Amino acid sequence: MVILIALLVPAAVAVWLLGAGRHLAHQVVNRVALVAAAVTLSAVVASVVARPSIDRPWVPALDLRWQFAVDGISAPLLVMTAVLGLAVVAHSSRRRPEGGTSAAFHACLLLVVAGALGTFYARDAILFFVAFEVVLVPMWVLITRFGDAHRAEERADAGARFVLYTALGSTLMLVGILGLVSAAGTADLQVLARGAGSGIPRHTQLLIALALVSGLAVKVPLFPAHTWLPSAHTIAPTAGSVLLAAVLLKMGTYGLVRLPVATVPDAFGRLAPLVAVVGAVGILWGGLACLVERDLKRLIAYSSVAHMGFVALGLASGTRTGLQAALFANVAHGVVSALLFFVVGGLKERWGSADLAVARAALREVTPRLGFALVVGLAASLGLPGLAGFWGEFLSLYAVWSPAGDRPAGLLRATAVAGALGTVLAAAYALRVARIVWMGERVEPAIADSRGVEWVVVGGLVVAALVLGVLPQVLLSVTSDAVTALVGGGS
Template sequence: MVILAALVVPAAVAVWLLSAGRSLTHRASNLLATTASAVTLVAVVAAVVVRPTVDRPWVPSLGLRWELAVDGISAPLLLLTALLTVAVVVHTTDRPPVGGTSAAFHACLLLVEFGALATFFARDAVLFFVAFEVVLVPMWVLITRYGDAHRPAERAGAGARFVLYTAFGSTLMLVGVLALVAKAGTSDLDVLARGGGHGIPGHTQAVIAALLVAGLAVKVPVFPVHTWLPPAHTTAPTAGSVLLAAVLLKMGTYGLVRLPLASVPEGFARVAPVLAVLGAVGILWGGLACLVERDLKRLVAYSSVAHMGFVVIGLASGTRTGLQAALFANVAHGIVSALLFVVVGGLKERWGDADLETSRAAVREVAPRLGFALVVGLAASLGLPGLIGFWGEFLSVYAAWSAEGRPLALFRTLAVVAAVGTVLAAAYALRVARVVWAGDRNVPLIADTRSSEWLVVAVLVVSTIGLGVVPGPLLALTGGAVASIVGAAP
């Protein structure tokens, strides 16, 4: 029942808001969405603790089932999704949306949560694909209808690019899923993982893995199919940017684990060097773009491309350490990107834009709480030890350096490239801190963070520091499931 509650509550409330609740005031719709997301969070926590399963026929003639479960791979992402949905809904308490009704806005947030949770719960490959696609429509609405009110043309362009890229990726992923199911004779992800591609010829595994990796690379996103992400982040509302960075991107990396890595490991091993190279290029590309980017929100978006490069390098290494690193970095990026987008979105509201070339008052002087949160987010983003961003990046570099079973010289070179990427991260983080936090004057004044915004910022700051100091619980949560997928690899 807890799995069903986690899915039915946000879906039912979203449908009601869209169909019968459109006349509600902002406060009423926000209260309803807050209640629904809080109940969903409780249900998700219960599901992670109890680990129940749902297994019912869906399309018996095709062997498809409603198969839902929780394991160490999905548990951190389920908790992250549920927690951040509560955070973004609470964050909008004092911020009525611009561009449409509050009811439709909150309905889109809940539908994104529903689709993401269904994706992480799914244990059927076709059900996984369907749930994955559910998220795209409400996210498109958030970008095109509730995005930056001052840039309608850019909103439309960002929305169109988002749809075109993700639809292309979905097509490749669907072909790969259907090929995998046809060759393996089952769509059960657990059965596929236990089989490990047994009975599927190596060259066929390679083709399937290439299709799945190419399709999911668009969702991650991996260089060079990342260009839809910065415009989407720049124009999306703060809540949309948080869910896009912290939830939607994680669905792509989660798909890489569930589908090619676990189901066709031999084929994935052949594709992995290419994926790792693209991840390393993304780290450098994102870091260099951040060094010259003028728009602060777009800069955070490019930093996401760089950080997801560490995730794919960890996955491509084929080691237990690499997979652990990727899963930890997934959660770390979700929390840090959420913190940065909440802070940057707040600054954009106060400034009227996010242009780094405009001279402004030092945030540390005029808004010290907001300034502290910005520094914590930047420090975590550059991988400073003691904060959550350090562990995923450090372990990914280590996994690439010791990636036995892969072209060792290539992966060690990529490890060096990734390490250079951390230097670039330090450079652009210090650039932002110098311009925004340190500043060069004390006027004009801006309001410091307070009420619902401060509550969300405080929770994210505590999470960033807490999991950085004590990473053990998260690593232990994923350890058993990682060993079952990768086996005895170090």
């Protein structure tokens, strides 16, 4: 029952809010959503501990089933999604949303959480696709209706980019899934992973992998299919930016692991050099963009493109270490990006904009709590040892420097060098932001520091970034067995 509770409670409350909650006061809506998010988190934690499964007929004529389960790959993402779902609902209690009713806003947040949880729970390929698509409409609404109220034209443009790019990615992903299910004769992801493409002709495997990788590359996003992301982040409300960076992007990388890497590994291995090159270019491109970007939210968005490049490097290595690194970097980026977007969103509310060219009071002087959280987030983002970002990036570079035997070592080592240069760029743009926003002697104009619910949320993410940096085995031990089963016991 815990899986059903985790999926049905946020979805049912969201539907109720859309239908009957339009005239409720903001605080009432927020309390209802907060209870739903708390119940969802409790059910998710129970499911991760107990590891139950559901397997019921859905469309018997097509052999499609309601299949949900938990393993070491999905467990960290399920917990992170549920925790951040509770965090964005709690954080949103501070002020009424702009552009619509509180009921519609919170309904969209809960639908995003429900769809993401369904994606991570799903063990049927078609069900995976359906759950994935559930997330896109409420996220589009958050961008276009509840985004920056002073930039209506940019909201429409960001929403249109989001729809066009994600629709293209969905189409390619669906083609790949249908080709895989048709060729293998089953939509069961566990059966497909055990088969690893056996019985499917090599050229068919390659076409399937190409469609899946291309579609999911848009969702991650990987360079050059990333151009929808900065505009979406810049316009989206704080809660939308947090869910977009920490949940939606993780669905794309999770899809890469669950579909092409697990089901057609040989074909993915043939595409791995291209994936590594794309990831390396994304790391450099994102870092260079961050060096000159003036909008602080857009800068964090470009840094996400760079961080997803490290995930691509880990997956391309073809080793157990590389897959562990990719999964760790996936979760670490979710924590760090959520922290940064909560902080930057709070600063934008106080400043009225996120333009770095405008002179501000130094955060260390007027808002020491927000300043400390920003410095921790920037340090984790550049991969400083002792913080969450270090282990995923370091292990990804190590893995791609020593790839599997069937991968072109020379090319992958070149991408490792490019990734290492990307860490230098990350240090440069992190120091640039710290110098502009955190340092200095200015104390005017004064702004309020973080306190109450906002500080609980931000402080909790700071602690999470520290724990993952100091105790990486907390996460690595959870994913270890599932990674070994998927890749084998090699390096």
